[in-house]
Amino acid sequence: MASEGKNLIGVDIGSTSIKVVEIKESRGSRKLVRFGLHPLPPETIVDGHIINSGAVVEGLEKLFHKVRRRNVALRASGHSVIIKKIAMPLMTPAELQEQIGWEAEQHIPFDLAEVHIDHQILHRREDEGQMDVLLVAAKREEIADLTNLAVEARLKPMCVDLDAFTVQNVLEVGYGVPQPHETVVLIHVGASLTTVNILADGTTAFTRDIANGGNAITEEIQRQLSISREEAEAYKCGGDGRGIVPREVPEIINTVVEQLAGEIQRSLDFYLATSGDRDLTRIYVSGGTANVRALLDSVQDRARVPVEVLDPLRVAQPDSKLDPMSLQGRTAQAVVAMGLALRKERERRNA
Numbered sequence: 001m002a003s004e005g006k007n008l009i010g011v012d013i014g015s016t017s018i019k020v021v022e023i024k025e026s027r028g029s030r031k032l033v034r035f036g037l038h039p040l041p042p043e044t045i046v047d048g049h050i051i052n053s054g055a056v057v058e059g060l061e062k063l064f065h066k067v068r069r070r071n072v073a074l075r076a077s078g079h080s081v082i083i084k085k086i087a088m089p090l091m092t093p094a095e096l097q098e099q100i101g102w103e104a105e106q107h108i109p110f111d112l113a114e115v116h117i118d119h120q121i122l123h124r125r126e127d128e129g130q131m132d133v134l135l136v137a138a139k140r141e142e143i144a145d146l147t148n149l150a151v152e153a154r155l156k157p158m159c160v161d162l163d164a165f166t167v168q169n170v171l172e173v174g175y176g177v178p179q180p181h182e183t184v185v186l187i188h189v190g191a192s193l194t195t196v197n198i199l200a201d202g203t204t205a206f207t208r209d210i211a212n213g214g215n216a217i218t219e220e221i222q223r224q225l226s227i228s229r230e231e232a233e234a235y236k237c238g239g240d241g242r243g244i245v246p247r248e249v250p251e252i253i254n255t256v257v258e259q260l261a262g263e264i265q266r267s268l269d270f271y272l273a274t275s276g277d278r279d280l281t282r283i284y285v286s287g288g289t290a291n292v293r294a295l296l297d298s299v300q301d302r303a304r305v306p307v308e309v310l311d312p313l314r315v316a317q318p319d320s321k322l323d324p325m326s327l328q329g330r331t332a333q334a335v336v337a338m339g340l341a342l343r344k345e346r347e348r349r350n351a
């Protein structure tokens with residue numbers, strides 16, 4: 001990927017909050033110069049659809065108050081995009097460009113007139129006369145809704161990316177590209193969506209979205225204890241401010257976490273059964289729900305490989321002017337915005 005120019009400001013509009021990250025890069029060193037998080041009211045975004053656009057625009061305006069630069073990279077919800085890895089006969093990038101629409105028709109269950117197709121060559125397998133191509137289809141209307149919102153908040157959207165790829169960006173820049181013999185699993189667990197991205201031979205080998213996340217834990221605490229959403233959320237995050245958590249809470253968390261970890265493990269099992277890959281090397285977890293220790297333990301117990309929380313500060317350390325408290329307990333939530341903030345003003349994806 002060729003890239004130059006200034007970094008874009010990363011804007012991750014999630015279902016529970018908007019996260020903004022700005023990185024300054026000079027002479028090969030990066031600094032984190034801005035981090036902002038604006039909570040969104042419940043039901044602002046449901047199943048990836050922005051229901052209350054006013055709340056999002058208002059949040060963006062608050063976060064960008066006093067910010068002069070407005071070129072941003074946005075995160076698109078996995079609900080509006082389909083990613084597929086497909087095998088095709090070897091051909092040149094120009095030939096591929098010509099054929100990709102026809103190929104997409106076979107693999108994408110949307111009306112092609114309604115989607116924007118992007119692709120990237122992952123691997124050329126010369127000996128087999130085949131190559132692996134990553135096909136990305138985004139629903140035009142939903143992407144337009146997203147960029148229009150940003151424009152309404154007086155931002156200039158320059159590119160749109162997905163959780164899976166932004167997290168991968170953070171891994172590659174912060175930790176280095178995995179070695180060819182390694183299989184690294186990235187699991188991003190937000191409030192409503194979990195994305196699994198498995199990297200083998202240095203590139204994406206498998207991705208899957210699971211419509212489940214931290215919300216399920218909050219909802220179960222709320223239901224079982226008959227309390228408000230806010231109280232349930234506070235209990236989940238470690239207390240109600242006075243250090244008192246009802247004794248049922250850890251048990252409820254464990255039950256929901258077991259379900260989610262089970263769904264994640266099914267994806268890992270599916271990958272292992274179909275790829276010929278023998279084992280996984282390491283698992284990194286990110287997103288707000290990475291703060292739930294029981295989830296990390298449960299994933300590790302099932303997969304039997306080390307599980308770590310992905311640290312976005314390995315990409316860029318906070319600048320001295322940034323209030324360190326603003327990041328306290330929020331780093332796992334900042335990963336997608338950090339990955340977006342690595343994108344540059346002038347960038348060209350090859351292939």
Ligand SMILES: Nc1ncnc2c1ncn2[C@@H]1O[C@H](COP(=O)(O)OP(=O)(O)OP(=O)(O)O)[C@@H](O)[C@H]1O
Nearest residue numbers: 014015016017190191192193214237287288289291
């Ligand atoms: N300390 C904590 N303990 C437990 N859960 C936490 C903690 N901090 C954040 N969370 C949970 O993380 C989730 C929010 O994470 P994140 O900001 O990554 O989601 P989002 O981007 O808004 O949602 P999505 O991408 O799924 O639409 C919420 O469910 C929240 O309760």
Ligand SMILES: [Mg+2]
Nearest residue numbers: 014015190336
């Ligand atoms: Mg998110």
